[in-house]
Amino acid sequence: MSAADDVVDAHDAEEAAGRPAAFFTSPDGRWFAPTALARGPWDADSCHAGPPTGLLARASAHALPDQPLVRLTVDLVRPVPMAGFAVEAEVTRAGRSVSTTLVRLLAADGRELLSARGLHVASYAEGLGSVPTAPVAGPVLADAVPGPFPIGRTLHGLPCFTDAVETAYPPGHDGSPGPTTLWLRAPRLLAGEDPSPFQRICPLADCGNAVSRNEDVARLGFLNADLTVALHRRPEGEWFASESVSHWHADGLGMSDSVLHDVHGPVGRAVQTLLLRPLG
Template sequence: MSTPATAGPWDAGSQHAGPPSALFARAFERHEPIEGQRLARVAVDILRPVPVAPLTLRVRTVRPGRRITLVEGVAEADGQEVLHARGWRLARGPQQPSGSGADPGSEAGAGAVPALPPVSAARPWPGVHAGGYMEAMEWRFVSGDFVEPGPARVWMRPRLPLVAGEETSPFCRTMMIADSGNGVSARLDPARWLFVNVDLTVVLHRDPRGEWVLMDAVTTIGPDGAALAASRLSDHDGPVGQGMQTLVVTPR
């Protein structure tokens, strides 16, 4: 059963896509698990707004294997399909040396991760609904905020577990956070424009450690109503992966 804490910033009756996307990650981690595999990538397509209502998830294995497994799922609400998703689980291999110099995107060459700032005094979300998900997450902005247009860096963590009584897994926690990339890096006034994502893809090259995730997000807007929000995701030890959202941009 979805709670009001999942309500998104555009409509109090529709969920932010982060929590239901994280439910897929949870289902993919638990569906026919294979020892030694970890979830590395989840891609979610948003077919229509997800109501703050009970959701039913159906999951199946598409491609089983000891080294790689592909799973997919469908989420339904009120008898309608609202989300489709696919996830890749990969076998954990031998520990790789960090900072060998072979990979320019390795953690060693990524630059220092900014420290967690004190409680943020960022200006509040100016969109339609400032409760729900916006209050269920803790935000600590390093640069930018909800009002200042352009790129932003923000440390985030959920104040609530994904499922009551359970510890939220690192991948699920990151999925809850990553869908906020388009909001924190908004290039347009949300009181005048909609820039809603139709999908979310998260790839993690390692599991994040700790409860905080740093999102370094940039939105690029095209000339004809499409946009891309790309987020670099890190923990206190360095980068952990990437998030990406395709956006449709329309005036209110």
């Protein structure tokens, strides 16, 4: 049985058992309530940043439905509460070829939690025919072996993001510290709604710092202060890979740099600015 088959079976079992099969619920399309699967591994009351980033991409796409979203830059201002939040979006520039958006996640009291700038570029309507591109090979999903999420330990012991996703490793990778490639499949953002390819890849895009950590979580924390996701083509399917490396430095700064792939090859890049801090 392939890794993809394993994941389909796992998600079918979740739904049959009545467990949440999506990261969020929403009564009105503006206020979003996280399910347990959106919880981060460190704080029981806060979300992992990946699923909220998917909602930022969703809001940006809804604001400019006729121009594809190609880049999203997120500033992680405050923790995103499990208590819920609102999402607001505005078009900051409406052009024929290039447009921009500003999207914000807001707490119940109006405080800004996350903000994001979206870049939208119009597709060439008539198509360009055959176009040469760099022949870059990516990892092969069929060769990957199911394995645990790189960070198995949480600080609260509650169901969280690491329980929501299914992961698999290509040959030579197993989730050990250091540069690593990881395949991941995540639940939908919202039950009953098919996410766009950009939205679907966001939970993986925010995992680069964990995938490529340079030592296990014991001595140093490696939180990201931002996330930039830039895509050069639309990802296809539900399985995506992160080919990640982290650069850590003694002054407490770092960066995670990840090439993102679907089953056909590279689709873009995710970059995170890291804050290295001692634990304990």
